[in-house]
């Protein structure tokens with residue numbers, strides 16, 4: 006993994022494997038400080054290979070201590086194979102044979118959380134993308150699909166539960182108090198979907214009856230103390246299974262579906278066949294310890310991993326350049342699911358905020374890449390917002406262009422035609438094209454061209470001819486390695502809103518909303534019989550992942566905010582208004598001019614608060630000013646302090662102007678029902694806590710409310726919101742300290758709640774943030790070895806506490822640089838992900854720009870940099 010000049014892998018160099026593995030028979034003999042892995046691979050020359058005399062090269066990391074190697078039962082001599090740092094090559098291969106290897110590995114010393122490792126008392130695996138090669142020698146690539154049989158042997162007392170993919174076909178005891186279980190997975194799969202778990206786990210069980218009447222055994226394995234936090238995941242799983250049958254006609258295939266929760270995990274969760282492994286943060290939930298947001302995250306992730314059983318497992322990726330084939334599509338599927346289970350407009354708004362804030366930033370930065378990248382150094386660095394979120398948007402655009410019926414026909418064709426295969430994005434688009442007869446040739450550019458397209462819109466109204474025309478001009482900025490981009494197909498969903506607030510008919514059919522697929526660099530649409538100048542409602546539902554600009558007046562935005570029939574655009578009109586106001590404030594702040602709050606925005610907020618007929622979820626979303634992170638993305642140059650101050654000024658002005666109404670809203674929304682993580686309650690709590698956040702801006706008013714809410718809350722959402730409010734309030738620092746202590750004591754045994762406690766402190770915008778982080782790192786609440794804790798404290802500070810992270814002396818950057826260097830040796834994936842905040846250095850003014858660059862350079866100068874970190878650092882310097 007450590008390499009001075011890591012090599013670049015290119016999509017254009019893809020070749021089919023020279024060998025196939027029909028059967029993979031594994032034995033895991035787990036001992037206290039080593040594991041013996043015996044593997045018997047039934048190999049066959051690939052008839053499709055160009056080279057029918059090729060040697061066999063198996064991937065295998067330097068941590069594999071090779072004990073034995075045989076071909077068809079005959080030991081191989083030293084001349085018959087070559088071992089290198091990351092591979093084992095066997096020459097003079099027959100067309101068919103069984104290769105047996107025996108290796109020793111040290112899971113207890115594995116801090117990377119790739120391959121086989123220990124999480125506290127458990128053994129578990131993470132093989133995606135290329136972790137299996139750290140377990141045994143293998144053709145570790147997704148287009149090699151094999152039938153796996155795995156025997157697990159371990160001490161019965163310490164490891165009573167032994168799990169792997171598929172069905173348990175045999176179990177028994179061996180001597181010395183050890184026992185074994187043999188698992189067989191009848192479905193061929195690539196090695197990245199292999200999983201193994203051993204430990205002392207408790208289980209929550211349920212069943213699900215499929216549409217064809219098969220009973221599936223559902224099991225969630227957790228530590229005993231977490232048994233009371235599994236109900237929500239189980240319910241989410243059953244809902245997801247049902248939904249996938251209804252929506253995509255996809256039924257579960259094995260007789261058992263297992264989820265295991267582990268504390269130490271690089272990602273959220275992993276879709277291993279029949280045995281999903283989850284970060285505890287992505288599966289455990291309980292009203293006392295879990296926020297509404299975390300409840301919803303659990304629902305989404307459980308569904309996501311379950312949906313991979315079809316979009317990813319039954320139909321898998323040919324190579325890792327096809328990653329969005331499974332991830333983009335599955336994110337799209339889980340978003341549809343969450344929209345159906347909750348409020349679709351709210352879900353859409355949340356997703357778009359996320360995309361605009363983080364994916365747009367990625368696409369404008371040094372790591373910008375297409376949804377289908379054409380090269381990479383370390384594949385782990387390409388599990389990105391672009392592959393996931395933009396990839397999901399691209400699938401959503403196909404859905405929009407084809408309509409519901411054709412889209413379903415396309416997915417049916419894709420799944421049936423490619424069941425059991427490892428395929429490419431092209432096969433997915435091809436199936437969609439075939440069933441619909443829609444030419445998607447130009448549309449495919451979404452997969453190949455990086456960068457966020459910009460659409461400029463201009464309108465003219467001709468009163469005499471009663472025509473209204475919209476002229477669209479699209480462009481896409483240059484991105485690393487790509488200039489002169491060709492026009493995209495951009496589905497623009499639009500309507501025209503009349504003076505009375507009604508949608509005008511757009512054509513002779515009387516449609517009030519149409520989807521126009523823009524295809525040229527410039528295009529004009531003309532609408533006839535338009536008897537008054539309308540307000541255009543553009544990109545309804547955010548129908549394409551683009552930046553659309555139209556010179557709205559603030560009156561027009563106010564009109565859309567109240568009347569647009571599209572809920573998303575009602576919200577978006579408000580956001581545009583907020584942006585204009587904040588932009589002005591930021592400019593004035595930079596120029597040292599006096600800040601004056603815009604009256605119209607305050608009035609709009611006032612009317613939102615006074616209209617009790619509005620959906621609290623929407624009111625809450627409309628009251629959110631764009632985050633600092635989003636303002637950073639929109640800025641050409643990031644003036645961290647000015648952005649922070651301007652936004653704070655707006656918050657405070659709104660709070661002062663609307664004090665009465667805010668207080669009244671806060672009281673009106675006090676919950677009387679028992680806690681449940683259901684949409685209606687979630688919306689009310691969210692709005693109430695947003696209002697509390699505003700009230701905290703006024704000296705003394707909010708502090709008592711927050712203190713009272715902190716002490717009386719019967720759920721984690723309200724408790725954490727009150728704590729956040731106190732911690733960030735200069736006038737409440739005594740109470741904040743008391744609350745922090747009380748929280749720490751109350752949840753001392755609840756790891757996930759303590760992580761939230763760390764995160765709340767990490768994002769505290771009060772001065773001296775870095776000192777607080779350093780102090781917290783010394784406490785037992787923190788551990789550098791646990792990815793969740795690193796993310797909650799270090800990650801949150803650097804990515805979500807801009808005013809402290811970007812201190813003018815560069816101390817934040819130096820701190821991050823040191824943490825990255827420490828994590829480089831412990832956990833390459835976590836280290837690489839921490840680099841992101843530093844990669845934006847070009848957008849900062851001096852001295853930050855230079856100081857950030859220096860920090861990056863210092864990382865680059867380190868010896869022994871893993872390629873994960875090296876790739877990101879060198880690309881961003």
Ligand code: BES
Pocket residue numbers: 133134272273274275276305306309310313332336339385388393
């Ligand atoms: N297949 C991934 C997990 C993964 C990611 C493994 C990167 C190895 C490297 C899984 O399906 C996934 O996408 N998980 C997401 C959550 C999901 C809801 C987007 C995660 O872990 O964050």
Ligand code: ZN
Pocket residue numbers: 309313331332335
């Ligand atoms: Zn996934």
